[in-house]
Amino acid sequence: MPHVVVAGAGIIGLATAAELLPRGWAVTVCDPAPASGASHAAAGMLAPAAEMVWGQNALYPLMIASGRMYPDFLARLGHADGDAADLGHVRNGTLVVGADAADRAALADLTAIQRAAGLPVETATTRQLRRLEPALSPAISGGVLLPEDHHVDPRRLTAALLRHLEAHPRAELIRRGVSALTGTTTDAGRATDGVVLSDGRRLAADQVVLATGLAARELADLPLRPIHGDILRLKLPASNHPLITRTVRALVNGRPVYAVPRGDGIVLGASSREDSGAGVRTESVHELLDSAHRILPGVLDSTLEEATARARPGTPDDVPLIGRRDPGLVVSTGYSRHGILLAPLGARLTADLVAGSPPPSTGHDDAAGPSLLPLTAEANVAALLAAVAPDRFPATVTARSTP
Ligand SMILES: Cc1cc2nc3c(=O)[nH]c(=O)nc-3n(C[C@H](O)[C@H](O)[C@H](O)COP(=O)(O)OP(=O)(O)OC[C@H]3O[C@@H](n4cnc5c(N)ncnc54)[C@H](O)[C@@H]3O)c2cc1C
Known part of the structure; x- marks a missing residue:
């Protein structure tokens, strides 16, 4: 069974974990203080229209696509949690x-x-x-x-995602920080193969997802502020x-x-x-x-x-950083002002990158509802991925290696 380590249990790490479980992955999420970062503060506005700002054209399709994914995102969680009505999702504009x-x-x-x-x-x-x-x-x-601008309660949402994770037989939550990524560097480049935890433990993984919010700056030299x-x-x-x-x-x-x-x-x-x-x-x-x-x-x-x-x-342009950095590492961070809104889309794109290619969109896993978050018909995945590519800035992004 393929194994992924997700570093960071904010809305992005948790939603990504929830998207990978129905695809058959064993998921280990590591975070010393789950859901205590930016996601804890967020108001929970899902506001593709109100959040539009002059000159941020690359963000608009991301915000619109993710806003429209929200009902499925919450419904799937509701299937697993039985508590969907209580996530504070209000759709009255x-x-x-x-x-x-x-x-x-x-x-x-x-x-x-x-x-x-x-x-x-x-x-x-x-x-x-x-x-x-x-x-x-x-x-x-x-x-x-x-x-079309709605809102959700981010604290209830992350709590529901944590319950979902802790109840799943293929998921594990380790309340420890990731202090470094492990891997090998050859002529062909670097390949991440796991993480070192703050207590010194090493965890091997087929794939690592870096979703530590701002802390990804130190772990992978990403352009975050x-x-x-x-x-x-x-x-x-x-x-x-x-x-x-x-x-x-x-x-x-x-x-x-x-x-x-x-x-x-x-x-x-x-x-x-x-x-x-x-x-x-x-x-x-x-x-x-x-x-x-x-x-x-x-x-x-x-x-x-x-x-x-x-x-x-x-990030320098307020657009997230979602992309594959090496054969074993996918980064998903830099959600700036829009991480709650962008969580379903970010989770879907990140999980697709981890899994290599999207599996059929109709399957079901356990009793957890549809196996994939459906993208809206108008979403152009290639264009969305190009907009969020972490290497779109002149400065190169290099994972910090551990011997
Ligand atoms: C005041 C405020 C209001 C906001 N309102 C909205 C809103 O209305 N709508 C909206 O869409 N967005 C809003 N946002 C933005 C949104 O909160 C963020 O974009 C989003 O929470 C980012 O999620 P994340 O999971 O990437 O990061 P975080 O929520 O910061 O999660 C990162 C996680 O990584 C963990 N971590 C850190 N270092 C390590 C490590 N070394 N190893 C393992 N884990 C680690 C942290 O403990 C944390 O749990 C708001 C933000 C703020 C501050």
């Missing part, structure tokens, strides 16, 4: 509003790219928006409804709950902010900092609350339950 006329004009520019990408966008007046979400301030300056994000979790009193029923995003004097309804409160995010501070930055907390208050005055009637900061694994 996203509102994007401008605080003032200049903010609304900036949003109108984005609407043009969203429409050009074939995504539905419905322009709405302040009155129409307030009919959908009465907690919105009457002072906002209009906006749009993006019906930390983009810190601060995010708040607010609890609302029963008298003010639910404050909103769908995700509300806004531009406030050019500054983005979002509020995602979750449980008895909201998730309010997120800053984007490239400084060296890994802890929660007070200035970010102030800015988030200030912006949110302009859009949703009721946010101040809440309890601050949690302030979290994590580093997003950023």
Whole structure:
């Protein structure tokens, strides 16, 4: 039976493991603190339209394809877990509003790219928006409804993926870090053949998947940088709950902010900092609350339950790094701001690279549902893989070897 070691149990490593198990692989996932990295902080917006940014054309098809894979991704997990309804997947669209006329004009520019990408966008007046979400301030300056942008609870999702892994007879979770990749280097090049764990143990593998988020920078010299994000979790009193029923995003004097309804409160995010501070930055907390208050005055009637900061694994162009580095090593990282959204597609592409070629898409494994995450008909796999190729940058990427 082929054996794969997946280094990293964030959303990407876990989703990849879940995609490899139905293909008959024995899967060992190694992580000293599963699901505690960027995936722990994430708001869980699945927002191909709202996340579009000028000049990031290579990202659009990835985001659209992965967003459309989400229902199958969650349904398969639900088959195995019996708990799909409880993953916080809500599909009632996203509102994007401008605080003032200049903010609304900036949003109108984005609407043009969203429409050009074939995504539905419905322009709405302040009155129409307030009919959908009465907690919105009457002072906002209009906006749009993006019906295809949805959200999920990333913490429930990673917990379900971990349960799936721990219950599977061919899966193993080792709560240890990977300190190095092992392999041989010959005239033909390098071939990874396993990993060394932080306790010195060596694990041999037919294939290794490097999904350690930002830490892949050290393990395989990948061009990654930390983009810190601060995010708040607010609890609302029963008298003010639910404050909103769908995700509300806004531009406030050019500054983005979002509020995602979750449980008895909201998730309010997120800053984007490239400084060296890994802890929660007070200035970010102030800015988030200030912006949110302009859009949703009721946010101040809440309890601050949690302030979290994590580093997003950023790449030079914000597009992930997914590709084969040598005959034994596939990397899957650099998901930056979009790792929750891109998880189904990233898992599918990574598993295809590990397995060599996709097996037939109709088989079933155990009682776990369809064996492969179906790609949407319009997805062009070759083009998607070219967009995420880790060697698309001038600097070469070389795996660090262990003697
Ligand atoms: C504030 C914030 C909000 C966000 N909101 C969204 C959102 O709404 N929607 C969206 O799509 N994305 C969002 N993101 C981005 C998303 O969280 C990331 O892109 C995604 O979590 C990356 O997943 P990952 O598995 O690659 O990395 P991580 O989640 O960071 O996981 C990496 C894992 O590797 C482990 N690890 C590290 N070193 C080693 C080692 N040596 N050996 C073994 N394991 C190791 C870590 O313990 C960790 O569990 C947000 C990010 C932040 C910070």
